[in-house]
Amino acid sequence: MKAKAKWVSNLAFDAVSDNDHSIRLDTTIANGSTNSGMSPKQLLLASLCGCSGMDVVDILTKMRIPFSKIEIEAEAEQTDTQPKVFKDISMIYKADVKATDLDKLNRAVELSHEKYCGVSAMLKKHCDITYIVELI
Numbered sequence: 001m002k003a004k005a006k007w008v009s010n011l012a013f014d015a016v017s018d019n020d021h022s023i024r025l026d027t028t029i030a031n032g033s034t035n036s037g038m039s040p041k042q043l044l045l046a047s048l049c050g051c052s053g054m055d056v057v058d059i060l061t062k063m064r065i066p067f068s069k070i071e072i073e074a075e076a077e078q079t080d081t082q083p084k085v086f087k088d089i090s091m092i093y094k095a096d097v098k099a100t101d102l103d104k105l106n107r108a109v110e111l112s113h114e115k116y117c118g119v120s121a122m123l124k125k126h127c128d129i130t131y132i133v134e135l136i
Helices: 040-062 099-116 118-124
Strands: 003-009 012-017 022-025 070-078 086-095 128-135
Touching: 022 040, 040 070, 040 086, 040 099, 040 118, 086 099, 099 118, 099 128, 118 128
Parallel strands: 086 128
Antiparallel strands: 003 012, 012 022, 070 086
16 A cells, blocks of 8 residues: 655645545645645544444445445544644444444444454554444
């Protein structure tokens, strides 16, 4: 796995993966740039949501649990000192599974964090990750 980033302007970079997918990284105007993309730490939180979400979709599909919507939110508290790193992350999983399948949704999220999600595993080495699961 490889990635590279090319400077665009101000503090913005275009990052490209080894299979040619790209994303803009930037910071806010208040922090000295043009707010043209996600910050690196926002992208890290989005990666956690996406990684775990892929697991949950895969697990629910294998369990034959029907759904049409899954939404995942993550919020991180950061330290006050440099380098500013995540102290903890709280997540909310929302899905439109039947109420009778809520325990299976909870199990899918639990399996993602305990066994499958590599992004979660890496982040848990540095900060706590908590989550709640809700029905849409």
